[in-house]
């Protein structure tokens with residue numbers, strides 16, 4: 432990059448608070464943050480809530496939390512967890528209306544903008560006519576022909592109206608983009624766009640230009656979908672005598688199959704599962720015998736229209752009922768799925784940028800030292816879930832046991848509080864340690880470890896070949912080993928990993944030709960219901976003697992039940 436590190440760089444991330452922060456937004460925020468920090472500048476967070484219908488406080492709070500979790504801290508912006516505020520506030524567009532009006536008035540006075548009184552129906556009719564004639568719709572500037580007296584009368588009558596920018600209609604607009612190069616937009620591609628809406632709120636185009644100027648933003652880094660909007664922004668800047676920031680647009684993010692990564696992917700996954708299973712009705716809610724996830728009408732209308740995705744809450748309920756995992760799209764999905772924030776940051780940074788060489792793994796500090804725009808690619812980035820998972824596994828394995836226990840505890844408190852209630856601190860620490868090396872995510876232990884917190888009579892014995900083989904074959908068979916080892920377990924003086932290990936190994940030597948699996952596998956099935964669990968000694972130690980003996984007894988009586996039928 433040409434500028435020196437000492438020039439004052441100011442970047443901003445300006446999300447519209449209409450939902451959770453998704454991967455694309457998080458990547459934009461990260462690049463804005465990294466660029467500012469790499470150049471000794473400031474990173475601003477601005478909440479662009481100009482669309483009142485689509486904005487909500489809940490979404491704003493969720494956004495702030497998602498950013499904070501990722502460790503992307505803003506110097507200026509809403510006050511949250513030690514970040515912000517700053518001297519250029521307010522940082523919510525909805526609190527800046529007087530500022531926008533001041534500049535709207537300037538443009539009106541200078542004849543660079545004008546009021547237009549057409550209602551939505553009238554405009555829709557004009558658009559429909561353009562469609563019918565297969566021409567691109569442009570506002571016809573009818574309002575420009577109104578005389579002063581008529582305008583005044585309309586204003587006196589309080590007629591709803593918008594303010595339009597009078598776009599120059601001869602010169603093309605040229606914008607230099609740091610990633611995409613020279614971009615030219617022809618005048619016929621820009622009509623007199625609305626800058627102030629009927630509800631008194633500015634449009635995004637207007638707010639963004641005023642805010643970037645007043646906040647001293649030097650670099651605008653944002654998603655590629657805004658590349659062509661930049662022409663409008665540049666025209667407004669010129670009309671208002673504002674400075675032009677440096678622009679850098681970031682490519683789209685694709686799934687490995689080449690489709691665009693989007694919130695719709697969740698809906699697609701649900702539709703596929705429903706189709707594969709040939710479901711004609713909504714399944715029942717989990718743990719409920721008859722209440723359906725959706726009413727019949729809702730179900731039918733959803734399935735009949737691919738363009739209407741289920742809203743998130745129903746989608747999550749349906750996924751639960753179908754027992755499928757929805758693809759993670761939002762930052763909060765990755766958090767819940769047990770990815771580490773530092774791994775997310777590392778992986779997000781690689782979506783369209785690379786530090787060069789073979790370096791792939793790095794932390795925030797490295798990013799601050801190396802991030803620049805000249806290594807940002809314009810080709811679409813590919814989101815490779817397997818790679819992210821591999822990164823996460825590596826990061827978890829590189830932790831000390833103490834670190835892993837602490838991180839698992841945090842994750843559990845938030846997403847699986849029942850573990851904290853059912854297990855003592857000591858049991859939890861053992862549960863974490865036993866799972867450390869086998870976990871790809873912080874969620875894995877909780878998903879596979881439910882048997883640790885179930886009551887003994889809730890254990891369900893899996894009906895699988897592996898289970899039957901371990902319990903019923905061999906001489907003596909698994910059941911016989913369980914019967915033989917039970918009294919020894921009952922009498923074991925101290926119930927600990929080491930003593931259990933000694934006991935079972937001795938048992939295997941004396942009674943199972945030295946083959947530990949002959950007794951370990953039946954035990955595992957007895958206490959978990961399945962053939963997978965952490966190492967057997969740890970598993971038994973965590974469960975405690977009473978649960979182990981109860982479960983062995985249950986497993987044995989299960990045999991009697993199944994052999995008598």
Ligand code: GLU
Nearest residue numbers: 445446447479639653657
């Ligand atoms: N609110 C816009 C968005 O979320 C911001 C675009 C910009 O950075 O200018 O896409």
